[in-house]
Amino acid sequence: MRTAFIESLCEAAAGDPNIWLLTGDLGYSVLEVFSQRFPDRYVNVGVAEQNMMGVAAGLAMSGKTVVAYSIVNFVTLRCLEQIRCDICYHGASVKIVGVGGGYAYGALGHTHHGIEDLSVLGSMPGVDVVAPADPIETRLAVQTLLQRKGPAYLRLGKAGEPKVHQNSPAFGVGSIxxxxxxxxxxxxxxxxxxxxxxxxxxxxxxxxxxxxxxxxxxxxxxxxxxxxxxxxxxxxxxxxxxxxxxxxxxxxxxxxxxxxxxxxxxxxxxxxxxxxxxxxxxxxxxxxxxxxxxxxxxxxxxxxxxxx
Amino acid sequence: MSTERPNSAVASGQPLTSASEQSTREFARRLRVHVLRMTHRARASHVGTCLSIADVLAVLYGAVARVDPTNPDWHGRDRVIMSKGHGAAALYAALVVRGFFPEEWLDRYCQDGALPGHVTHRGVPGVDASTGSLGHGLSLGCGMALAAQSERLDRRTFVILSDGELDEGSIWEALMFAAHHRLGRLFAVIDYNKIQSFGRVEEVLALEPLAAKLRAFGWNVVEVDGHDHAALSRALTQLPQAAPTVLIAHTVKGKGVSFMEDRLEWHYRSPSDEQLAAGLLELGAVV
CATH class of the missing domain: 3.40.50.920 (Rossmann fold)
Known part of the structure; x- marks a missing residue:
């Protein structure tokens, strides 16, 4: 899913100079294709997720579409109030991307079990919340979310999930x-x-x-x-x-x-x-x-x- | 989003002359009068924090910030973020004095469906960011300043912080970020009135040595009397530097109304009828 995510993000960024990518110091061997291709629109903000969300909101309030990337809990729970006040209340086009959804990093222990994110983000005002099933849905989700205004949360697994869909299915906003x-x-x-x-x-x-x-x-x-x-x-x-x-x-x-x-x-x-x-x-x-x-x-x- | 140039009503962005200092002093006086009336009418709190930041806001909106009340969404405008969102009454009053919206709006401060007790941008021209939970505004300002830097715009971003707000770890994340990214057109102003919500700053969680800490974080630090308009103006109009600039504005909570000055209780109380009358008298307003 991570590969499908970064590939489709790069495709979108090639056509839209307003797309930025922020990371909380994670994404080794995933995000480099973006940072090398679009260095002026990539910021590793460091291990500081609260600040990352505020910076993302400030960029979005200045006309950018911002993808903010980290592991599920760090990019949701750690900075939840920034999501609520800075992103949601301003309707800012910040697309939060959490990797390691569910027990994808289960062996790493409690801190890395990403199990409350969908429930919690689903309670925030005006956020799209999307958890794709496989790399094909991931690609469709990235394309769709980047074209929509306003906040979104995209929950990904990790790398190497199989393609479940044989072909690209219809993927309407809010559709099963x-x-x-x-x-x-x-x-x-x-x-x-x-x-x-x-x-x-x-x-x-x-x-x-x-x-x-x-x-x-x-x-x-x-x-x-x-x-x-x-x-x-x-x-x-x-x-x-x-x-x-x-x-x-x-x-x-x-x-x-x-x-x-x-x-x-x-x-x-x-x-x-x-x-x-x-x-x-x-x-x-x-x-x-x-x-x-x-x-x-x-x-x-x-x-x-x-x-x- | 408008990209038109501002009209002639835009502030000059130059240091104050004695005539313009007179006008920012009048700006601050009117702002304080509004704040007293608003908090009295609404029986609202935070009057002390509004009075301590009144002079900073008067200099910002009266002389420094390039904003245009006739075109509040002008893309090239300077951004002002009231990170200490409980100073909402002061910000709304400043925007009224600057001409962003009618004075009558202040009459309904804290009433249902009207201006709330913490800063909102929704339906309020001239507000660049909504705030109210402490520790958010500097990161927002970093994002806005980074966007401007990437577009090579000369607009500046001003973020007003409270001293108690510096307890929030997110502020120090943002301080590191701004210095690292050399956001030279970002200005933070700390309303250092030495009293936070439940006690003296040095007793609750000591900030000193504050200037040294901020310098160590890579900021250009200027200490000013937060009620000295000429000094505030000089510091806020200095040429952009490689590093972001923070003004430690030494202020007095409740400044301008003698019986409110430097008293914790005016974080919470709202003025009674008699206190309003006494305060307005001190401010030279018609009761």
Whole structure:
């Protein structure tokens, strides 16, 4: 995802001299292609994320479109008030990019578990919040966000994620990306869990079910219409997010379903509880532990289908 | 965004003559009168901090800053950021005296849907940045100054800080950044009235030796009497240097109203009817 990010950023910057890139002293072996090509529009602000966000806002308030890059927690939680007051309140075109979303850096310990970002950023006023599933969605997200005015948060994984999409899908602002058609159980994922849901769906097919799989990169704006329709069409909706269950994808889907009248889907919201977890935890182990890997998702969907 | 040149109403950006000093003194007097009336009417706090920065704002808006009330979004204007956003009443009053919006707007200070008690740019001509949480403005100013530097514009960026605000670590991040990037057209002004929210600065979290710290951070440091208009003007109109410039403006909290001067309580209290009358009398205003 990081490679897709920097490639598409460079393409955009070649056509738009107002695009700047700031980093909080991270991005080794990723950002060099930008800094070498556009040295006048690249600043490593140092390990100072609060200042980075203020500088980014000041640049944006002077007509620039600014990408601010670091590891998820450093570029969101560390400088949250700067995001709220300096970026959001001014409607500044600062595109915050966090790498290491979820447990991508899980083995590095608690400080590097990027699990509250989507929930917290989703509470900030007027921010686009996007967590692409793979390098193809990443590229589309970068292109789309750079063309939109105002603040955005882009949550990336790390490097080397597989392409899940075969081709470039339709990627409208705030739109869910359907990946697999189906009739009885629907998986909606955000970020890199799409591949787990696709593998879970294969297990369900083997069990005689007809599952659908949707990728939901846009936490904000959110595809209320499609989720509302799905709640009428499917018996079970399983949401999966590599982040806390308080305030993310599942909470949003539950809010929509709970406001509907009449018969509607049963919702299973899978995610991480907002508790102190184990320290070193690889992404694979984390997904297994929190019920987010393919086996666990398939099992939860099957159990829910039996109960429904 | 407008790129037109300013009209003749733009301040000269030159050091004060005695006539213009008279006019910035009158600017400051009117600003203080507004502040007393606003905080009294709204029963609002922060009158002391507004009075301590009144002379800095009067010199900035009355003589130094190249801004244009008829074209507030002019791209080439100097930027002024009131990082100590609780001095909002003083900033709004300065903008009224400078002619950015009608005096009547001040009557509704802190009322529903009107000018809030911390600085907002939303719907308020002449405000370059919204503030209110301390420690944000200098970074914003760095971004604006960096943008100007990259476009080779000669506009300046002025950031007004409080002394208590220097407790915030983000300020020191920004101080390092500005010096590293040689933002020579960035000016910070520290309203050093020696009293912060809950005590004397030296008792809460000592800043001294402040000038030495700022010099060590790579800034050009000028210490001035923050109520001396000629000195303020000289420091704020000096030719740009390689390093950013910080004015340590030694001020008195509550300056201009004797019973408010150097008293912590006027961070919180709003003037009663009698106190308003007494204050206006001292300021030579009609009660």
């Amino acid at each position: 990306v359907p990946v697999r058609e189906g009739r009885d159980v629907l998986f909606i994922t955000t970020g890199g869990l799409l591949e787990e849901a696709l593998r879970a769906s294969q297990q369900l097919v083997a069990a005689g079910l007809d599952p659908a799989v949707w990728s939901n990169p846009w936490l904000r704006p959110f595809d209320v219409a499609r989720v509302t329709a799905a709640a009428k069409d499917f018996a079970v909706i399983v949401t999966a997010e590599e982040g806390v269950i308080t305030g993310g994808l599942g909470a949003r889907v539950a809010q929509i379903i709970s406001g509907m009248e009449g018969s509607r889907a049963r919702h299973i919201g899978v995610g991480v509880p907002p508790e102190v977890g184990p320290s070193a935890l690889s992404q694979k182990a984390a997904r297994a532990r929190f019920g987010l890997d393919a086996n666990a998702l398939a099992a939860q969907a099957l159990a829910a289908m039996k109960r429904s």
